[in-house]
Amino acid sequence: MAAGDLLALPTQTRETCRLEPWDSRRGQPGWESLAVACWAARRMALGYRTVGHMLTLAGETGVGKTHLALAIAWEWVERFEREPWSILTNDELLKVLESGIRRHEGWEGWRVISDERNWRRPGWPKDHGVRFARVGELLDMLQKGYEDGLYYELLDECQNCRLLVLDDLGHQRETPWRLEIVDRIVDARYISGRWTVVTTNLPGDQLPPRIASRLRDRSTGFVAAIEAGDYRPLKSSNGRRPW
Ligand SMILES: Nc1ncnc2c1ncn2[C@@H]1O[C@H](COP(=O)(O)OP(=O)(O)OP(=O)(O)O)[C@@H](O)[C@H]1O
Ligand SMILES: [Mg+2]
Known part of the structure; x- marks a missing residue:
């Protein structure tokens, strides 16, 4: 399988993880921070550098980080489908x-x-160049890629694709080798001005310092720290907590 296919967006989220429908959760605790994150996501979805080229969505579980990251990615894919030249x-x-x-x-x-x-x-161009990777799975694939020769292709794709979503950064305990790879990807994209969305559960001071430092650079990116509560229990129950 080609590297691009391994980093494809999960197809079922084309319907579900979009900017519309998006619940603003107005009035609920932390909704202002959610509004900021949503604003940043909308800017990036339009390809504006208002928030730089690296957007970090940070917050506890279930606040909508992956949803927003994928929503940006799908906007990019659809823009490519409408106007392939416009993403150059x-x-x-x-x-x-x-x-x-x-x-x-x-x-x-x-x-x-x-x-x-x-x-x-x-x-x-033939391909929209929008890629999605859960960091843990990506690192497993890269490690495995050493054996089946995909390593360099995958790494190149991660460093150079037009838009990369790195989902769940720092979620897992990582070995120095694996951290070094994430560092290389983030650094390459940081330097070359390539569009990147990172989601993480961790506060900046618990991420590896070199990675956190790049994500926090205000001249190239924006960190949206979401302080809302978990949306998952609210989803199917019309606001009533079932448990
Ligand atoms: N404001 C919102 N409006 C509509 N749907 C939402 C909203 N926030 C979250 N969701 C939905 O809730 C679910 C959980 O969101 P998501 O997966 O983005 O959370 P997360 O912050 O990435 O959590 P985790 O840290 O566990 O990965 C998804 O199905 C998502 O579509
Ligand atoms: Mg997530």
Whole structure:
């Protein structure tokens, strides 16, 4: 199986984990922090760098971290499905145009879309480049990848894909080798300005310091610390706690 397939978004969440429906939980304890997280997620879903390129959603279990992270990811996938050219950055677009010219392809195959700023070559790029990984599972796959040769492909995908969701960072006790891998992924994305969403149950001071430091850099990212309670028991019971 290719690395991209191993890092696919869980398909069933295309319906359930979206910005709409989203319960603002207005009036419940911590709802303001939830509103901030939702605002940040919406900015990122639109591809705006208002909150930088690294969004960290932190909080206790069941507050909606994975939901929001996946909601961003699905918005990106759907934007790609509607307008495949629109997810290219200006630099990427330039590179593609330049390489075409170098190979004497000229402008053939390209056409101007409506506003004369966006260029498209039919059928390109092929893939939305949106990837999702639960950190524990990703590290297991990377470890296994040493045997079946997928290690470098997976690592490259994690470091360079357009949008990466790293779900449940720090959830598990990790060996130094495994922590080093997460560090490499976060560092590569931090430096290269690649879009990243991290979810974690841990407060910053319990994450590995090098990783926490990068996530906390306000010039490149935003940490939304959600202080609401667990939403899971409220889901099916119309607000009544069944247990
Ligand atoms: N504000 C909300 N509106 C609608 N659904 C929500 C909301 N918050 C959470 N949910 C739903 O509650 C469930 C738990 O949310 P989610 O999995 O995102 O929690 P989490 O913060 O990632 O928890 P954990 O730390 O255990 O992974 C999901 O089914 C999610 O869709
Ligand atoms: Mg989660």
